[in-house]
Amino acid sequence: MTNILELPETEIVPLRELDATVKVVGSKSYTNRFLAIAGLCHEQTVLRNALHSQDTILLAEALRAFGHVDVDLDAESATITVTPLGRPMRAPETAIDMGNAGTPIRFLITMAALAEGRTVLTGNTRMRERPMGHLLDALNTLGVDARAVHGNGSPPIEIPGSALVGGSTRIDGTVSSQFTSSLLISAPVTEKGVQLEVVGDLVSKPYVDMTIAALRQTGIAVGRREFSTFTVDGGQRYRGGEIAVEPDASGMSYFLAAAAVLGGRVTIPGIGPGSHQGDVGLVKAFVDMGCTATSDTDGITVTGGPLTGIDIDMGDMPDVAPTLAVVAAFARGRTHITGIGNLRVKECDRIDAVATELGKMGVTVDTTQDTMTVHGGTEPRGAVIDTYDDHRIAMAFAVAGLRTPGVVIREPGCVVKSFPNFWEVFQGLRGNG
Numbered sequence: 001m002t003n004i005l006e007l008p009e010t011e012i013v014p015l016r017e018l019d020a021t022v023k024v025v026g027s028k029s030y031t032n033r034f035l036a037i038a039g040l041c042h043e044q045t046v047l048r049n050a051l052h053s054q055d056t057i058l059l060a061e062a063l064r065a066f067g068h069v070d071v072d073l074d075a076e077s078a079t080i081t082v083t084p085l086g087r088p089m090r091a092p093e094t095a096i097d098m099g100n101a102g103t104p105i106r107f108l109i110t111m112a113a114l115a116e117g118r119t120v121l122t123g124n125t126r127m128r129e130r131p132m133g134h135l136l137d138a139l140n141t142l143g144v145d146a147r148a149v150h151g152n153g154s155p156p157i158e159i160p161g162s163a164l165v166g167g168s169t170r171i172d173g174t175v176s177s178q179f180t181s182s183l184l185i186s187a188p189v190t191e192k193g194v195q196l197e198v199v200g201d202l203v204s205k206p207y208v209d210m211t212i213a214a215l216r217q218t219g220i221a222v223g224r225r226e227f228s229t230f231t232v233d234g235g236q237r238y239r240g241g242e243i244a245v246e247p248d249a250s251g252m253s254y255f256l257a258a259a260a261v262l263g264g265r266v267t268i269p270g271i272g273p274g275s276h277q278g279d280v281g282l283v284k285a286f287v288d289m290g291c292t293a294t295s296d297t298d299g300i301t302v303t304g305g306p307l308t309g310i311d312i313d314m315g316d317m318p319d320v321a322p323t324l325a326v327v328a329a330f331a332r333g334r335t336h337i338t339g340i341g342n343l344r345v346k347e348c349d350r351i352d353a354v355a356t357e358l359g360k361m362g363v364t365v366d367t368t369q370d371t372m373t374v375h376g377g378t379e380p381r382g383a384v385i386d387t388y389d390d391h392r393i394a395m396a397f398a399v400a401g402l403r404t405p406g407v408v409i410r411e412p413g414c415v416v417k418s419f420p421n422f423w424e425v426f427q428g429l430r431g432n433g
């Protein structure tokens with residue numbers, strides 16, 4: 001069988017009917033959180049339904065490089081086991097290359113300040129443009145002299161060892177929530193704990209809720225006043241044991257979107273109303289556009305209907321904005337998406353990428369620095385879609401190809417960042433429907 005991941009491009013064959021139950025991979029965000037936590041824990045941690053993707057594997061390998069834990073990755077059983085070796089965390093002699101794994105590198109920047117010795121964290125070309133300056137400023141206030149080697153706030157980042165003891169600091173929340181999460185994850189094992197004040201309007205808030213949920217689940221007490229101040233006492237100990245990771249809500253979005261654009265039905269088991277993953281909010285957006293949905297112990301089900309454009313602030317669910325934009329291309333009327341300025345600093349500039357690629361399909365998209373307006377109503381036409389080494393562009397536009405003939409996705413292998421078996425699951429829609 002052809003491995004789509006290795007092809008220069010793949011043409012999506014349209015699908016007329018869809019009625020499927022889809023098993024998506026474990027959450028990237030929870031896998032990253034529990035891996036980082038396990039890397040600070042003195043007990044063994046076993047993650048079930050853990051995501052084995054490029055980003056989580058890079059984080060696992062980075063933890064191993066600090067020499068204090070063994071990390072066993074069993075992709076077959078979707079299990080990751082992290083076992084402390086009873087040695088201190090020690091910076092590796094060479095720089096750690098984190099590819100374009102944004103969440104992992106940002107979590108590691110703070111963790112590295114707990115290790116012995118100087119750590120250098122770097123990444124690929126795009127990563128070397130991604131912003132980390134706010135996190136460096138917060139660490140500097142805590143007395144950690146972490147710095148961008150080229151003085152531009154981006155990797156490579158150099159972090160001095162044995163430098164983080166805790167204290168009070170402020171974090172600018174307007175660019176990425178990952179900085180707040182990073183500080184919260186390392187805070188409990190510092191000597192003094194951390195009092196954190198978030199300044200500016202925090203983006204991607206649900207990810208901070210996920211961090212706090214992960215900390216509490218592993219035995220950590222966190223005090224908070226909404227999204228403005230967080231207090232974590234030092235000298236706490238993370239609890240190990242077995243942890244089940246829920247399905248990935250961002251990965252789920254492509255299949256729910258398929259139901260929306262085809263007027264079909266898709267059910268995602270294992271995720272429901274109790275989830276802290278903000279991307280679950282896309283379900284309500286689809287309902288507002290004309291779909292019907294249920295969310296209960298069986299999972300989330302979306303059934304497509306005639307679609308109409310909406311106005312929506314996606315600041316709480318940035319990763320599914322490309323998914324919604326593609327669905328909006330098939331809706332009657334205009335969809336106005338706001339609150340998405342930080343889409344410009346993700347794996348690619350996702351505002352420009354979505355506008356350019358939908359443009360190739362004959363769909364007009366107006367953009368500003370932090371908004372996108374998709375003008376639906378004209379049936380999109382087939383096009384060769386560039387993916388900019390961005391998994392979410394590849395997966396979102398694959399959905400368009402289920403309805404529009406002639407959609408070709410270039411470099412489909414980029415999905416490995418968060419969803420290595422995406423194409424397999426996507427092809428599975430045909431057997432199912």
Ligand SMILES: O=C(O)C1=C[C@@H](OP(=O)(O)O)[C@@H](O)[C@H](O)C1
Pocket residue numbers: 028029030032103175176177178181203204207318319342
């Ligand atoms: O904490 C996390 O797991 C993530 C936070 C979000 O980033 P920002 O806070 O930078 O928007 C999101 O885009 C990313 O894919 C995962």
Ligand SMILES: C=C(OP(=O)(O)O)C(=O)O
Pocket residue numbers: 100101102103104319346347392418
């Ligand atoms: C933005 C993303 O990832 P990260 O910031 O972790 O690289 C993403 O997965 O869409």
